[in-house]
Amino acid sequence: MPWRNFKRFFVKLFRQPFYALQVLSRRVKAYGSYLLGRGRSSVPEAITLFLTHRCNLRCKMCGQWGESGVTKQKASDAVAAELPFSLMQKLFDDVSAFAPNITLFGGEPLLYPQCIELIEYIKQKKMHCLMITNGAMLGVFAEKLVDAGLDELNVSLDGGRELHDTIRGMPGLYDKITAGLKRVNEYKKKDNRKKPFINLQCTVTKYNYEHLEQLTKVARDVGADSLTYHNLIFLDKGLLEKQKLFDAQLGSSSCDWEGFVFSPEIDPEKLYAKMQGILSQAYPFSVDFYPNLTLKGLKEYYNNPSYLPAEYPSRCLSPWIVAYVFPDGGVRPCLNSTYSFGNIHSAGFPAVWNGAEAISFRKTLKKNGIFPVCVRCTELYRY
Numbered sequence: 001m002p003w004r005n006f007k008r009f010f011v012k013l014f015r016q017p018f019y020a021l022q023v024l025s026r027r028v029k030a031y032g033s034y035l036l037g038r039g040r041s042s043v044p045e046a047i048t049l050f051l052t053h054r055c056n057l058r059c060k061m062c063g064q065w066g067e068s069g070v071t072k073q074k075a076s077d078a079v080a081a082e083l084p085f086s087l088m089q090k091l092f093d094d095v096s097a098f099a100p101n102i103t104l105f106g107g108e109p110l111l112y113p114q115c116i117e118l119i120e121y122i123k124q125k126k127m128h129c130l131m132i133t134n135g136a137m138l139g140v141f142a143e144k145l146v147d148a149g150l151d152e153l154n155v156s157l158d159g160g161r162e163l164h165d166t167i168r169g170m171p172g173l174y175d176k177i178t179a180g181l182k183r184v185n186e187y188k189k190k191d192n193r194k195k196p197f198i199n200l201q202c203t204v205t206k207y208n209y210e211h212l213e214q215l216t217k218v219a220r221d222v223g224a225d226s227l228t229y230h231n232l233i234f235l236d237k238g239l240l241e242k243q244k245l246f247d248a249q250l251g252s253s254s255c256d257w258e259g260f261v262f263s264p265e266i267d268p269e270k271l272y273a274k275m276q277g278i279l280s281q282a283y284p285f286s287v288d289f290y291p292n293l294t295l296k297g298l299k300e301y302y303n304n305p306s307y308l309p310a311e312y313p314s315r316c317l318s319p320w321i322v323a324y325v326f327p328d329g330g331v332r333p334c335l336n337s338t339y340s341f342g343n344i345h346s347a348g349f350p351a352v353w354n355g356a357e358a359i360s361f362r363k364t365l366k367k368n369g370i371f372p373v374c375v376r377c378t379e380l381y382r383y
Helices: 003-015 017-036 076-080 085-095 115-124 138-148 161-168 173-191 214-222 237-250 255-260 268-279 295-303 349-353 356-368 372-376 378-382
Strands: 046-052 101-106 129-133 152-156 197-203 226-230 286-290 322-325 330-332
Touching (some): 085 115, 101 115, 115 138, 152 173, 161 173, 173 214, 197 214, 214 226, 237 255, 237 372, 330 349
């Protein structure tokens, strides 16, 4: 675990001690596999289910459905494809013996017709479950999410009412989200439950980076447990061209990264001053910025097209720790690469996780440390 992430870990240790210790144990084993496994890995710490490509919003900065998003260019049948509930059940049956942490993602995961039943089944199998949502449908699902036993609810917000609705392109959305979050807390209180923990997630963009303090007021108002500001994911066209050399070697494509090729238009000095102002205050919830960069690091991150991380290790451990399962059943090491370890339609997850394709990919990645596009992927900084 990068030392700059220790604060995040200790907050989790205090809030969810059993979960945090399980994460630490799995991560130590994954590090061992990275060093000694010759492409094989211990069981994954986490599995992220990409439940659907569909989304009910068109957020400006989104690499899927935003101004330069790539999902808009996909065929309608590819966008509509989703895994049947029965196959999801089989997946959880296959992995329940080692109980990975499950993240439900999209698109908008609450658009998946059997999302609540899925959470109930995950919890029946005694696995930790987190959902990442835009929050637009929370008012409808608040009670069901609490009753289903969801552990963590990660909700995306960009600022106060006017700013958030402008960025997300939907008037009234802010009020829907905040009302939904308050309903979640009302049901938790009614049933005397601590979960789901409410984590607000803010992506730093050119639209909101000078107004980030608005989120601290929102977090206090809705009773959030944590607030995390994520530095913007973006790429220079040159990095994507360099990536194509590795894609040719791997027999895959990183075309989904094309949705992130744009100029950030963020002044890192102004951003850093805003960060320091926010972090200097005390709150009834945890606050952090991710990746956790110094002023020098921020300047490099936002201004240098040839950026390489100096404040975090230049190696990616994610394919030893987490798997991404897509709506077509493919098990991938990365969200924005078409490389697949295999498909759960034709093989059980454990066989796919350490199959020939997985071993080959990990060996290639370890040899290179990182691929060109890795430098602004959030997973590089997580492990």
